[in-house]
Amino acid sequence: MVAILVIVYFAVTTLVMIVGHQPILEGYEVAKATGAEPGLQWYWGFKNVFYVVMLYFFVIAIPFVVFTLIYQYKKGEREEGEHASKPWGPIENGLLIAWGVAVFAGDIFLDFVSESVFEYQKKIPENAMEIEVTGSMWMWQFKYPNGKTLFSFYNPATDKFEEFKGGFIVPAGVPIKLSMKSTDVIHAFYLWPPINKLQDLYPGRVTYQWFKVDAPGEYLVSCREYCGTNHAYMLAKIWVVPKEEFEQWYNGQIADADLINKYSTKKWYTKQAKGGNIEVAKVNN
Amino acid sequence: MREAIPTGVPYFGASLKEWIFTTDHKKIGILYLVTSILFFVVGGLFALGMRLELTSPGLQFWSPEFYNYLLTGHGAIMLLWWAIGAPTGGFGNFLLPLMIGARDVAFPRLNALSWWAYFGASVLVLITLIPGNHIKMMWTGYPPYALNNDAGNLALYVFIIHLLGVSSIAGAVNFLTTVIRMRAKGLSYWKLPIFVHSIITANVIQILGVPSLAGAVTMDLFDKYLGTAFFDPARGGDPLLYQHVFWFYSHPAVYVMLLPPVAIAGEVISAMAKNRFFGYKAYVIAQWGVVVLGFIVWTHHMFVTATADWLKIIQSITTMMITVPVGIIVLASTLTLFKGALKFNTATWFALGTIFMILPGGLTGIPNGMLGIDYGLSDSYWIAGHFHFVLAMIITFGIFAGLYYWFPKFTGRLAYSDGLGSLGFFVMFMGAMLIFGMQLIAGLHGMPRRYVDYPPIPELITAHHWMTVGAFIFALGVLITFINLILGMVKGEKADANPWGSPSLEWWTASPPAPHNFDKLPEVDEEWHPYNYKKA
Numbered sequence: 004m005v006a007i008l009v010i011v012y013f014a015v016t017t018l019v020m021i022v023g024h025q026p027i028l029e030g031y032e033v034a035k036a037t038g039a040e041p042g043l044q045w046y047w048g049f050k051n052v053f054y055v056v057m058l059y060f061f062v063i064a065i066p067f068v069v070f071t072l073i074y075q076y077k078k079g080e081r082e083e084g085e086h087a088s089k090p091w092g093p094i095e096n097g098l099l100i101a102w103g104v105a106v107f108a109g110d111i112f113l114d115f116v117s118e119s120v121f122e123y124q125k126k127i128p129e130n131a132m133e134i135e136v137t138g139s140m141w142m143w144q145f146k147y148p149n150g151k152t153l154f155s156f157y158n159p160a161t162d163k164f165e166e167f168k169g170g171f172i173v174p175a176g177v178p179i180k181l182s183m184k185s186t187d188v189i190h191a192f193y194l195w196p197p198i199n200k201l202q203d204l205y206p207g208r209v210t211y212q213w214f215k216v217d218a219p220g221e222y223l224v225s226c227r228e229y230c231g232t233n234h235a236y237m238l239a240k241i242w243v244v245p246k247e248e249f250e251q252w253y254n255g256q257i258a259d260a261d262l263i264n265k266y267s268t269k270k271w272y273t274k275q276a277k278g279g280n281i282e283v284a285k286v287n288n
Numbered sequence: 289m290r291e292a293i294p295t296g297v298p299y300f301g302a303s304l305k306e307w308i309f310t311t312d313h314k315k316i317g318i319l320y321l322v323t324s325i326l327f328f329v330v331g332g333l334f335a336l337g338m339r340l341e342l343t344s345p346g347l348q349f350w351s352p353e354f355y356n357y358l359l360t361g362h363g364a365i366m367l368l369w370w371a372i373g374a375p376t377g378g379f380g381n382f383l384l385p386l387m388i389g390a391r392d393v394a395f396p397r398l399n400a401l402s403w404w405a406y407f408g409a410s411v412l413v414l415i416t417l418i419p420g421n422h423i424k425m426m427w428t429g430y431p432p433y434a435l436n437n438d439a440g441n442l443a444l445y446v447f448i449i450h451l452l453g454v455s456s457i458a459g460a461v462n463f464l465t466t467v468i469r470m471r472a473k474g475l476s477y478w479k480l481p482i483f484v485h486s487i488i489t490a491n492v493i494q495i496l497g498v499p500s501l502a503g504a505v506t507m508d509l510f511d512k513y514l515g516t517a518f519f520d521p522a523r524g525g526d527p528l529l530y531q532h533v534f535w536f537y538s539h540p541a542v543y544v545m546l547l548p549p550v551a552i553a554g555e556v557i558s559a560m561a562k563n564r565f566f567g568y569k570a571y572v573i574a575q576w577g578v579v580v581l582g583f584i585v586w587t588h589h590m591f592v593t594a595t596a597d598w599l600k601i602i603q604s605i606t607t608m609m610i611t612v613p614v615g616i617i618v619l620a621s622t623l624t625l626f627k628g629a630l631k632f633n634t635a636t637w638f639a640l641g642t643i644f645m646i647l648p649g650g651l652t653g654i655p656n657g658m659l660g661i662d663y664g665l666s667d668s669y670w671i672a673g674h675f676h677f678v679l680a681m682i683i684t685f686g687i688f689a690g691l692y693y694w695f696p697k698f699t700g701r702l703a704y705s706d707g708l709g710s711l712g713f714f715v716m717f718m719g720a721m722l723i724f725g726m727q728l729i730a731g732l733h734g735m736p737r738r739y740v741d742y743p744p745i746p747e748l749i750t751a752h753h754w755m756t757v758g759a760f761i762f763a764l765g766v767l768i769t770f771i772n773l774i775l776g777m778v779k780g781e782k783a784d785a786n787p788w789g790s791p792s793l794e795w796w797t798a799s800p801p802a803p804h805n806f807d808k809l810p811e812v813d814e815e816w817h818p819y820n821y822k823k824a
Contacts, residue, residue, distance in 0.1 A: 015721050016648060023725070026732035026747075045664045049655060056651045059611075063618055064647055070625035071640065074561065081629035082562070098623075099570035099616045106615040110608040113658055117604060120660025125597070140438070159347065164743050188433040189527060191592060191667060195734040199664040203593045205528070206432065207521025210594050223743065227667040227736040228592075229426055231438040232352045235739035 006072055013068050020057065027053060030196050038176070038217025039197035041124045046199075048120040055109055124200065127213045131180035134171065138183065138190035138204045138226065141233035145171035151253065155224075155239035168263055170224065170240030174249035178215040184208065190237065191228035201227050216243045220268040242266045311396035312803060316403050317382030318698070321691075323410055324373035328684075331365035332763060334358045339759040342752050345744040355740040357422035357440070364427035365413065367545065368452055371683045373406065375548035376494075377459060379690050380487045382698065384463060386794035386801060387484050387818075389472025389810040394465040398458050405455035409448045416444060426738065428538070429505060431519035431530050435512045446509045453502045460491035460498075472793065473811040481792050481818040482571055486551035489575045490544040493582065497537035497544075504533040528593060535586035543582045545679060547575055549686020553642035554621045556693045558819050559790045560636045561628025565819040567620040574620070577613035581606055591662040600659055607657035611650070618646050634709030634772075638689035641717055642682050648721075649677030652728060667738075669751075670731025676724045688713075688769060695773070696787050700800045701780030708772040716765030722758030726751045792818040 031046035033039075075081065135146040142156040155169025173179050183192055185204040193201035194214055202212040216222065219242075226237035244252070244266050251257045307315060337358050341349050350358070385393055393399050416423050425439035429446075433439055467480070467488055480488075507530065510516040517523035519530055558565045565571065587595055587603035621643045630636065652674040655661045665671060695703050703709055730751035735742060742748050786795040797806050 015718070016644075020648075023728055023732070026729055030732065042664070045661065048658070048661050049664070052655045052658065052661060056654055059615075059654075060647055060651055063615075063622060064644075067622045067625070067640075067644065070622065070628075071630060074625055074628045074630055076562075076629040076631040095567040096570040099567040099574075099620055102619050103574075103612045103616050106612050107609065110605075110611055113654065114605055114608055117608075117658030117660045118601070120658075121601075121663070122660075124660060124663055140436075159352075159741065164345075188436060189430060193667075193734075193736060196732075199734065201592050201663065201666060205521070205594060207526075208594055223734075225736060225743075229430070229667075229738045230433055231424070231436065232356065234356075235352065235736075235741045238743070 009068050009071055013064065016064070020060070024053060030199070034197040034199075036218065037197050037220075038215070039199075040178075040215045041120070042197040042199045042214075044120050044123045046197075048116050051116045052113060055113060059106070059109065124212075127180050127211060128178040128215075131178040131213055132174070133180045133182060134173070136181050136183040136192060136204070137186060138192065138237070139186045140188060140231055141226070141237040143169070143224070143237070143239045145239075147253070149253065153259070157233075157236045157238045159233065159236050164238070167238065167240065168260070168267075169238070170242065170263075172242045172244055172249065172252060172259070172262060173216075174246045175219050175243050176215065176217045176246065178213055180211060180213045183210050183212070188230050189228050190226045190230050193225055193227035194241070195223035195225065198222065203228055216241075219243045219245055219266055221266060240267075309400075311392075311400045313381050313385050313393045313396065313399060314801060314803075314805075316399050317378050317380070319403050320373055320381055320406070321378035323407065324369050324378055327365050327369035327373070327410065327413075331362050331370060332766065334362040334365070336759055336763060338362065339756045341740065342742075343756040344752070345742055345749065347741060350740070352740045353422065353424060356424040356426075356738075357416075359738060360423050360426050360440075361413075361416065364423075364448075366680065367427060367541075369410065369413075370687075371545035371679055372452075372456070372541070374687045375552065375683065375690070376487065376490055376544065377403070377406065377455075379483070379548065379552065379687075379694070380459070380463060380490075383694065383794055384484060384487055385466060385470070386697075386797065386805060387481050387792060388467060388470060388475060389793045389796075389806065389812075390466060390470040391805050391809070393462050394469060395462050399462050402455045402458035402462065405451050405458065409451040409455065412444060412448045412451070416441075428534065429508060430534075431508055431511060431527050434508055435519070442508060442512050446505045449505045450502060453498045456494045456498050460494040463487055463491045464495070472809060474814075474816070475793075475812055478569065478572075479812065479817055481555060482565065482568070482575075483548065483551045483555050485572050485575055486547040489579050490547050493540045493544050493579055496583070497540050499537075500533055501537035501541075504530055504537075507533070528590075528595065531590050531593060532586070532595075535589045536583070539586040539589060540579070540582040542679065543578050545683055547578065549642060549683045549690070550617060550621070550646070551575075552686045552690040552693070553639040554617075554624065555792075556635050556639035556689045557621060557624050557643070559693070559788045559792075560633070560639070561625050561630045562789070562821045563624055563626070563628035563819075564817070564821060565620070566623040566626065567616070568819065570616055571620045574613035574616040578610065578617075581610050581613065585610060585657075588657055588662070591659055592666045604657060604659035604662075608654070610657070611654065614646070614650055618643060618650070632710075633692075633706050634703060634713060635689050635692035637710050637713040638685050638692060641713060642685040642689055645677055645681040645685060645720075648724070649674065649682060652677065665731065667736060668731040669727045669735040669737060672737050673724045673727030673731055676727065677720075681720050681724070684716075685713075691773060693788070694794075695776060695780075696783035696799045697794060698800060699777050699780070700783060700798075701776055702783045702787065704772050704775035704780050708768060708775075712765050712769035712772060714765075715768060716762055719758045719760075719762030719765055723755050723762060724758075726754045726758065730755070789821075790818075791816065791820055 027049055034042040034046050137144040145153045153171045183204045185206045190204045191201050198214045202210050222241040224239040242263055252262050423440040423445050425434040507518040511519050517525040519525045519527045585603050585607040587599050588607045656665055692703055733747045735748050783799055785799050793810055796810050
């Protein structure tokens with residue numbers, strides 16, 4: 004009975020971890036297929052963490068299950084105090100300290116992973132195109148270097164998410180530098196997977212982040228720092244379009260709506276996104 | 289020290305007047321426990337309300353305003369009433385003087401004041417239920433949003449925090465003085481049960497940290513009502529200041545919540561396995577390691593803010609180092625099972641569950657602590673899943689383990705049925721794995737926290753469906769557990785003074801203890817140790 008329960012207990016957690024592994028691998032694949040940065044580096048880092056963490060998990064979980072299975076109370080055999088081992092004193096404490104040192108070594112490895120991903124995300128490429136982002140309760144404004152301005156204002160009463168056309172347009176394969184500020188409270192500009200990166204926005208201060216996507220299509224942005232009633236509706240979309248078409252739009256030769264309609268794949272980050280974006284990429288080749 | 293009330297009835301038979309004017313640590317402990325359990329139910333209902341709304345995309349039940357109120361209420365109530373109130377206020381008050389062989393705490397009247405401040409805050413938090421008084425700024429109360437009228441009544445929020453702060457500091461001073469001055473003869477620091485050590489460490493954090501939180505919310509208050517400009521960038525202030533001052537307390541506060549329930553689980557495992565506590569000294573030192581490191585990691589709540597990079601990098605490394613003492617605590621608790629004679633009952637299941645929950649909880653915290661990785665996780669459902677495993681599950685299971693383990697001490701009876709109790713545990717366990725596991729997965733798919741609504745992405749919809757199912761399974765488990773405990777109070781079998789055969793001092797007196805705790809104050813010899821089962 005006990006054995007079965009402990010095994011069930013253990014199996015459920017392992018299952019959760021395996022199920023949890025799926026989105027990471029999938030995310031990595033999507034990031035690779037779409038050339039999304041810094042998402043690609045992020046998923047690489049997260050995969051490393053996941054394996055180290057699994058190691059920790061099994062180092063503790065297996066003794067835990069084994070001991071609960073073996074050392075059970077049995078009348079006449081294992082009873083009060085009879086089997087209570089003598090305190091080992093220094094050996095016991097030393098063993099725990101050694102374990103602490105081992106954990107510390109794992110930490111150092113993960114610190115290097117963390118630092119390398121951080122440095123990559125931090126360094127804004129020199130050829131990046133700058134877009135000024137302004138967040139307000141509850142809308143976004145995107146301003147291009149030549150003064151072109153796009154908005155995103157989602158009204159939950161009237162807008163349908165699928166058809167919503169607020170957002171901004173960027174060229175494929177070009178790093179985009181976002182210089183961001185807020186007009187009222189703190190917001191956070193979150194680029195959904197496969198880019199998967201966020202940064203807070205403040206009133207009275209400019210913050211930066213950058214990203215790059217190769218595969219044309221529609222990607223998602225939303226606010227990820229709590230900012231009040233319509234926090235959940237502070238959404239925007241990014242339309243990644245081929246460079247030539249972007250140039251034409253930027254110089255006013257193509258209307259916003261035409262370009263947006265062409266690249267509204269309506270497949271954000273999902274399993275479908277992988278297929279959808281690859282298809283678009285093929286058309287361009 | 290207070291004179292003992294000359295009555296043969298410990299507390300069930302006590303009159304209302306005795307309860308209101310009591311300075312008895314046991315009665316105050318029970319008052320704390322009952323209040324925090326009631327608020328656990330309130331916070332749980334808030335959570336179910338949110339889960340209903342989130343099951344499918346779109347708005348079905350509540351307006352965004354009401355949802356944000358539920359969210360704020362759920363966070364504040366669960367953290368401040370359940371996670372701090374029950375282990376430190378409830379178990380700490382009831383057990384600490386018994387465990388060190390004292391007749392009461394050092395300042396019984398201050399102790400009563402501490403509960404009444406907590407009660408006052410409880411009344412105020414119920415006032416926010418009235419429409420128009422909803423607080424919607426989240427328990428963190430970040431400016432400039434908290435200063436905005438959209439966020440609700442800031443003055444009420446600040447006053448609640450101040451009252452709770454008074455309660456916490458009064459309690460902390462009291463507990464620390466009690467442990468330092470009133471230990472039984474022969475009871476050195478290395479002979480205190482780990483639960484007492486956890487109460488010491490938790491209250492050291494409270495004394496050092498609460499003033500910082502009080503200062504942060506007071507600046508919020510002054511900015512809104514007195515026209516100061518601590519957080520107003522237009523007049524030279526900086527909203528980031530608040531986050532630093534706030535998290536300087538509120539990160540260590542996590543360990544105020546965490547250490548006592550983990551120690552309770554350790555106590556239960558040691559008693560049920562009839563085995564000495566493995567690496568007792570290393571465990572105690574690890575608790576202090578958690579305290580020291582806990583005060584130098586607050587920036588990990590602010591990795592995506594505009595804080596300087598050097599501070600983020602340093603505190604990312606110190607955050608990762610937290611795994612060292614926590615790893616020692618988990619492994620020590622696990623190895624306590626080694627060569628024991630483990631008895632499986634409800635208390636054991638909850639205790640094992642507590643230690644087990646440190647695995648999914650603590651390990652999902654590692655990527656959050658890594659600076660480069662947190663840039664994709666901050667403020668997502670991944671974070672929500674992580675801190676629910678850590679806080680919600682470790683604390684809830686730890687408290688229930690303690691309730692079942694010390695139930696004979698509290699009531700003089702055994703819990704009604706072990707079968708029903710274990711069933712409650714397993715239902716809760718499955719529900720929890722489903723909700724919080726799915727939260728982690730939704731987070732990896734990009735789901736942001738604190739959303740009343742979400743884009744109709746198939747993966748997110750599936751995850752949210754399962755979360756709602758899990759939430760109701762969990763609620764069922766809680767219901768079963770409460771039914772079992774209430775039946776136990778009324779119909780449970782009468783318990784011996786020491787049903788688990790533990791040598792620890794709280795079992796040296798009758799169950800429930802007489803008003804003066806011990807007929808003769810206990811004295812312990814060289815050989816005695818709270819985990820020395822050889823002699824017991």
